[in-house]
Amino acid sequence: MSAGEELRARLAVALTRARDRSAALTECVDETELVAQHSPLMSPLVWDLAHIGNQEELWLVRDVGGREPVRRDIDELYDAFRHPRAARPALPLLDPDEARGYVAQVRDKVWEVLDRAPLRGRRLERDGFAFAMIAQHEQQHDETMLATHQLRSGPAVLTAPPPPSPSWPPAVGAEVVVPAGEFTMGTSTDPWALDNERPAHRVALPAFAIDAAPVTNGQFLEFLDDGGYRRPELWSARGWEHRQSATLAAPQFWERDGAGNWWRRVFGVLAPLPPASPVVHVSYFEAQAYARWAGRRLPTEAEWEKAARWDPRTGESRRFPWGEGEPDSGHANLGQRHLEPAAVGAYPAGRSPLGVGQLIGDVWEWTSSDFQPYPGFSAFPYREYSEVFFGGDYKVLRGGSFGTDPVACRGTFRNWDLPIRRQIFAGFRCARDVVGA
Ligand code: AVJ
Numbered sequence: 042m043s044a045g046e047e048l049r050a051r052l053a054v055a056l057t058r059a060r061d062r063s064a065a066l067t068e069c070v071d072e073t074e075l076v077a078q079h080s081p082l083m084s085p086l087v088w089d090l091a092h093i094g095n096q097e098e099l100w101l102v103r104d105v106g107g108r109e110p111v112r113r114d115i116d117e118l119y120d121a122f123r124h125p126r127a128a129r130p131a132l133p134l135l136d137p138d139e140a141r142g143y144v145a146q147v148r149d150k151v152w153e154v155l156d157r158a159p160l161r162g163r164r165l166e167r168d169g170f171a172f173a174m175i176a177q178h179e180q181q182h183d184e185t186m187l188a189t190h191q192l193r194s195g196p197a198v199l200t201a202p203p204p205p206s207p208s209w210p211p212a213v214g215a216e217v218v219v220p221a222g223e224f225t226m227g228t229s230t231d232p233w234a235l236d237n238e239r240p241a242h243r244v245a246l247p248a249f250a251i252d253a254a255p256v257t258n259g260q261f262l263e264f265l266d267d268g269g270y271r272r273p274e275l276w277s278a279r280g281w282e283h284r285q286s287a288t289l290a291a292p293q294f295w296e297r298d299g300a301g302n303w304w305r306r307v308f309g310v311l312a313p314l315p316p317a318s319p320v321v322h323v324s325y326f327e328a329q330a331y332a333r334w335a336g337r338r339l340p341t342e343a344e345w346e347k348a349a350r351w352d353p354r355t356g357e358s359r360r361f362p363w364g365e366g367e368p369d370s371g372h373a374n375l376g377q378r379h380l381e382p383a384a385v386g387a388y389p390a391g392r393s394p395l396g397v398g399q400l401i402g403d404v405w406e407w408t409s410s411d412f413q414p415y416p417g418f419s420a421f422p423y424r425e426y427s428e429v430f431f432g433g434d435y436k437v438l439r440g441g442s443f444g445t446d447p448v449a450c451r452g453t454f455r456n457w458d459l460p461i462r463r464q465i466f467a468g469f470r471c472a473r474d475v476v477g478a
Pocket residue numbers: 178181182185426455456457458
C-alpha cells in the first residue's frame with residue numbers, strides 16, 4: 042500500500058468506528074427515548090445523530106468535496122449555537138428514521154470524496170485533517186450520548202465487561218515529583234491535533250508533586266465523612282455558593298442505603314461503590330474542595346501535560362505517557378470497552394516515564410487552568426470549535442475517560458467545561474508545590 046492509500050485506510054477505519062458507535066448508542070433504545078430529553082443539559086439523542094451527519098456534510102461533502110448539499114434546509118436546526126440544548130426537543134427535528142437515512146446518505150458521499158480528495162496541499166485536507174476532525178467530532182458526540190445514557194432512567198441497555206484489575210497498586214496518596222524546568226507543551230506536528238492544541242511552545246515550571254493515580258472513591262469518601270460538603274472553608278467562594286444552591290452532598294449518582302453503605306448507579310445498574318476506582322461525576326468545585334481538605338491543590342494544565350509527556354532522559358515531550366504509539370487495550374481504559382473507570386493500579390504499561398499512572402483514559406481530570414489559547418493560537422478551521430470558549434468561564438480537563446475514543450485523545454488533547462458540570466465522566470488528581478527539587 043502506498044502512504045496515501047494507507048492514510049485513506051486509516052481515515053476510513055476512524056470514520057467507520059465512530060459510526061458503529063453512534064449506531065450502537067442509538068439502536069438500543071426505542072423511538073420515544075431517542076426523541077426525549079433525558080436532562081436539560083443534554084440534547085435528545087436524535088439531535089446528536091443528525092448533528093453528526095450535518096457537520097460531516099458541511100465539512101466533507103460541501104467544503105472538501107465541493108458537492109451539492111444533501112439537505113440544504115436543515116443546517117439551522119443542527120447548528121449548536123442557534124439552539125441551546127434545552128430548546129432542542131421542541132424543534133422540528135428529523136425523526137429517528139429520517140436521521141438514520143440522512144447520516145447514511147452523507148456517509149455514502151463521503152466515501153466518494155475520500156477516494157478522490159487530495160490529502161496534501163490545502164491545510165484542511167492535508168494529512169487527512171478534515172476527515173480526522175470529523176471522526177473526532179462524531180466520537181466526542183458519542184461520548185456526550187454516552188453521558189446522556191448515564192442520565193436516562195429505566196432498565197440498563199448498555200453492557201460491557203468489567204475493566205482490568207490493578208497490578209501496580211500505588212500506595213494510597215503516592216505521588217511523583219516532577220523536577221523544575223522547561224518542557225514542550227502542545228504540538229505543531231501532530232497532523233490530527235485540533236486548533237487549541239497548537240502551537241508547540243516551551244513552558245517553564247517550578248518543581249511540583251503530582252498524584253501517581255487519580256483520587257479514588259475511597260479517598261473521596263473520607264472527605265465526605267469528614268464533613269467535606271458542610272465546611273465552607275474548604276470551598277472557594279463560588280464553589281460554596283454553588284454547593285449551597287445545588288445542595289450538593291455527594292458525587293452525582295451516589296446513593297446511601299439505610300445501613301450507611303454507599304452505592305452508585307452506573308448506566309441503570311445500582312452497584313456498591315468500588316473504593317479503589319477513580320471518583321467520577323464530580324464538578325470542578327468539588328474537586329477543588331477535596332484538594333484543599335487534603336492539603337493539596339489541583340494541577341495546572343501545564344503540570345498535567347508535563348507529568349504526562351515529558352521524558353527526563355531525552356528532554357522531549359511524547360505523544361502519550363508511554364511513547365508515540367497509538368493506545369491499545371493494555372495502555373489505557375479508552376473507547377467504551379468498559380462502562381466505568383478501572384481501579385487505580387491498572388494499566389502499568391500506560392505509565393509515564395516518571396511513573397505517573399492512568400493519565401490517559403478512566404476519567405477526565407479537572408485542572409486548575411482556565412481554557413485559554415496558547416501563544417500563537419489561530420482558529421482552524423472554525424472559530425466555534427475553540428475560540429468562542431476562551432476567556433475564563435471554562436476549566437480545562439485532560440486525559441480522556443473510559444468513554445473517549447483514542448482518535449479524540451492524546452497527551453496534548455484539551456477538553457473544557459463549566460466548573461459546575463458533573464454529568465461528564467470527570468474526576469481529578471491532586472498536586473502540590475515542592476521546594477528545592
Ligand atoms: C470539546 C467536548 C467541549 O461537546 O461541546 C462537539 C466538542 N464541539 N461539537 C462539546 C464539540 C463541537 C465539545 N467539547
